[in-house]
Amino acid sequence: MLGTGRALIDGLRDGKEQVDPARFCSQSRLVIVAGKGGVGKTTVTAALAVMAAKAGLRTLIVEVEGKTGLGAAFGQGELSYDEVAVAEGVRARTITSDQALLEYLDDHGMRRLSKRLTNTGFLDVVATAAPGIKDILVLGKVKQLEKAGNADLIVLDAPAAGHAVTFLMSARGLLDAVRVGPVRAQAEDVQELLTDPARCQVVLVTLPEETPVNEAVETAARLRDRVGVHLGPVIVNGLYPPVAGLDAPPELLADVPPEDAEALRAAAHFRRSRYELQQEQLRRLADGLDLPQLHLPFLFSPELGPPEIDLLAAALTDAIGALEIAA
Amino acid sequence: MTLAPLTRTRRVIVCCGSGGVGKTTTAAVLAMEGARQGRRAVVVTIDPAKRLADALGLESLADTPTRIDGDWSGELWALMLDTKSTFDALVVKYAPSNDQAQGILRNRFYRNISGALSGTQEYMAMEKLYELHEEGGFELVVVDTPPTRNALDFIDAPRRLTRFLDNRIFRWLMMPTRAYLKAVSVATRTLLRTISRVVGAEVVQDAVAFFQAFEGMEEGFRERADRVLHLLSDPATAFLLVTTPRADALEEGRFFAAKLEEAGIPVEALVVNRMHPRFARVAAGELRERASARAGTELGGLYENLADFTQLAEVEEANVAELSERVRPAPLVRVPFLPSDVHDLEGLAELGKYLFDSDGEPAVLPGA
Numbered sequence: 001m002l003g004t005g006r007a008l009i010d011g012l013r014d015g016k017e018q019v020d021p022a023r024f025c026s027q028s029r030l031v032i033v034a035g036k037g038g039v040g041k042t043t044v045t046a047a048l049a050v051m052a053a054k055a056g057l058r059t060l061i062v063e064v065e066g067k068t069g070l071g072a073a074f075g076q077g078e079l080s081y082d083e084v085a086v087a088e089g090v091r092a093r094t095i096t097s098d099q100a101l102l103e104y105l106d107d108h109g110m111r112r113l114s115k116r117l118t119n120t121g122f123l124d125v126v127a128t129a130a131p132g133i134k135d136i137l138v139l140g141k142v143k144q145l146e147k148a149g150n151a152d153l154i155v156l157d158a159p160a161a162g163h164a165v166t167f168l169m170s171a172r173g174l175l176d177a178v179r180v181g182p183v184r185a186q187a188e189d190v191q192e193l194l195t196d197p198a199r200c201q202v203v204l205v206t207l208p209e210e211t212p213v214n215e216a217v218e219t220a221a222r223l224r225d226r227v228g229v230h231l232g233p234v235i236v237n238g239l240y241p242p243v244a245g246l247d248a249p250p251e252l253l254a255d256v257p258p259e260d261a262e263a264l265r266a267a268a269h270f271r272r273s274r275y276e277l278q279q280e281q282l283r284r285l286a287d288g289l290d291l292p293q294l295h296l297p298f299l300f301s302p303e304l305g306p307p308e309i310d311l312l313a314a315a316l317t318d319a320i321g322a323l324e325i326a327a
Numbered sequence: 328m329t330l331a332p333l334t335r336t337r338r339v340i341v342c343c344g345s346g347g348v349g350k351t352t353t354a355a356v357l358a359m360e361g362a363r364q365g366r367r368a369v370v371v372t373i374d375p376a377k378r379l380a381d382a383l384g385l386e387s388l389a390d391t392p393t394r395i396d397g398d399w400s401g402e403l404w405a406l407m408l409d410t411k412s413t414f415d416a417l418v419v420k421y422a423p424s425n426d427q428a429q430g431i432l433r434n435r436f437y438r439n440i441s442g443a444l445s446g447t448q449e450y451m452a453m454e455k456l457y458e459l460h461e462e463g464g465f466e467l468v469v470v471d472t473p474p475t476r477n478a479l480d481f482i483d484a485p486r487r488l489t490r491f492l493d494n495r496i497f498r499w500l501m502m503p504t505r506a507y508l509k510a511v512s513v514a515t516r517t518l519l520r521t522i523s524r525v526v527g528a529e530v531v532q533d534a535v536a537f538f539q540a541f542e543g544m545e546e547g548f549r550e551r552a553d554r555v556l557h558l559l560s561d562p563a564t565a566f567l568l569v570t571t572p573r574a575d576a577l578e579e580g581r582f583f584a585a586k587l588e589e590a591g592i593p594v595e596a597l598v599v600n601r602m603h604p605r606f607a608r609v610a611a612g613e614l615r616e617r618a619s620a621r622a623g624t625e626l627g628g629l630y631e632n633l634a635d636f637t638q639l640a641e642v643e644e645a646n647v648a649e650l651s652e653r654v655r656p657a658p659l660v661r662v663p664f665l666p667s668d669v670h671d672l673e674g675l676a677e678l679g680k681y682l683f684d685s686d687g688e689p690a691v692l693p694g695a
Contacts, residue, residue, distance in 0.1 A: 037346030038576060069575060110521065160346060178527045210668040212347075244628025252625055260617075260633075263607035267633040270604065277666060300635040302642035304574065 022055035028201045032156045034164040035205030040237040044205045045157040046073045047312035052153045053089030060151035061092035097134035100141045132170030140186040168227045197230035204234045208278035217288035233292040241297040294319040334360040337565045340469045344569035345579035349600040354471040356679045361467035362403035368467040369404040382671045413451040414441040421547035436537035457555045565595040572643035594654040600662045611638035
């Protein structure tokens with residue numbers, strides 16, 4: 001399976017030994033960002049979108065769970081079903097299953113029913129009768145946006161891993177359960193979108209730590225085997241960036257006040273050992289997952305707002321530019 | 328600050344918090360401490376990382392607790408929640424006859440409820456807790472909650488499921504079978520036709536068959552759910568909030584705290600995992616100035632590094648203090664960022680030192 005990530009990079013030769021971010025982002029119109037809770041999936045979603053916008057693509061972020069903090073990352077409030085501009089070239093919106101159902105019913109001439117159905121817990125009963133139907137409503141709407149083409153790139157912030165697999169498997173699951181009708185047609189369309197590398201790819205986000213690495217490897221295998229989706233590079237978030245002096249000889253601290261010297265030494269030691277642990281996890285990730293890695297720096301700053309997102313977008317651009325091109 | 332009084336005196340401890348903050352590990356350490364204190368303790372985990380599961384002897388889903396041997400005077404047991412078999416057992420318990428039970432267990436709609444209905448896992452975690460507490464002979468039951476976005480699903484879940492089973496749609500679905508309701512069944516038929524058109528007729532038939540089979544059992548389920556809720560609000564039960572100092576985890580932590588408060592349930596302890604150490608007493612701003620004065624040199628780099636970590640520690644401490652203030656007088660326990668994940672009993676014991684012997688002060692490394 002070595003080819004998956006490499007092949008993707010292969011197609012990106014630009015006459016020179018560099019990957020061009022604009023072409024990287026235009027490989028598929030839909031990029032699904034997946035990863036377990038706490039790995040910075042939402043931050044990466046925002047950074048990817050900003051990077052694409054800076055490369056000249058009109059980008060749309062889609063959020064499918066409430067309170068992800070995406071709005072806040074752009075210095076705005078919570079997102080809604082209506083698109084809003086959140087940065088230059090970037091718009092963002094939510095798609096929840098209830099919202100998508102209402103729209104679906106409206107579009108299919110069942111407006112009269114819609115209020116009654118959503119008020120009575122209809123969706124819960126139907127979703128239980130045919131699990132995955134909520135997810136398919138959401139993905140169906142995403143597919144509609146993808147087809148409409150009013151954005152060059154859609155970046156979807158997927159539900160947390162575990163659930164991401166269920167979410168993306170919903171189409172395949174429904175194809176088994178539902179034999180006729182519009183839901184089946186919808187599921188067929190969604191499955192077609194998900195499994196077409198020219199239209200959709202999944203970017204996994206993880207941390208250089210033991211459990212997140214294990215989970216990324218497992219999620220990748222499940223997404224490939226069970227969903228058949230194309231995997232783009234894996235994004236590793238939170239790597240300590242290099243800093244001068246970490247490996248300097250002890251004499252460097254000879255003239256520093258003793259109290260400072262002790263603290264400087266302890267902090268340097270901490271960073272070095274953390275750095276080593278991170279490198280070890282990167283090796284484990286490379287051993288377990290044959291995908292190119294894009295590394296993002298750990299941010300010490302307490303805030304996560306537009307300046308930090310810009311910084312990460314720039315780091316992402318650099319990381320893509322530095323990807324090795326398969327010979 | 329220590330959590331020893333909790334593990335010594337309480338009968339039930341619920342660990343809540345968002346995903347990836349170390350709830351499972353914390354729950355396991357608490358149960359282990361209970362065993363050390365001589366109690367018969369069990370930890371119920373939802374989705375443990377594989378190596379921890381192995382360490383606890385949880386190689387596969389088992390609906391019964393496994394005993395873990397170790398150097399404690401009490402007993403330590405562990406169980407990985409199997410939502411479906413827990414639910415199956417409830418159905419068997421409340422079905423008036425074995426035939427009815429089997430009819431439900433075979434139904435596809437039921438299989439979906441037990442596997443996929445949101446909130447079912449939460450409900451079954453609480454059900455299992457209740458069962459172990461009431462019938463398992465355990466003096467301490469520690470439960471890890473599912474990493475749910477819908478933070479307090481596990482409190483709401485039993486009621487939600489019974490509401491679902493009581494749903495008006497459910498009534499409508501039942502109507503065609505009741506001759507005396509023929510008069511109003513036009514609306515029902517329209518609805519069923521619409522649903523069938525959208526998801527297919529078999530799906531609707533499965534649902535109708537389920538609700539018919541389930542009829543008469545709602546009452547038993549509701550009573551059981553009420554008893555589970557009662558146990559959760561009992562003074563013998565303690566809720567423990569687990570978080571990390573990351574902004575998003577703390578935000579979820581605040582949300583949990585608010586929801587628990589709404590439900591009239593106090594947070595009895597706050598555990599913050601993965602705190603960065605503080606290396607200097609000097610403020611980050613001051614260190615940053617010292618770094619700028621030496622910008623471009625190796626020493627400048629070292630000051631920059633010290634300033635970075637000091638700033639991080641300051642921010643983490645301030646954020647944690649705010650949450651701690653909110654859940655006062657719950658004790659605050661800080662666990663430092665450990666070099667590796669916990670995946671054996673020694674690791675759990677090591678972690679236990681922070682939960683049970685810690686002085687509650689922010690970690691400052693020697694010499695700082």
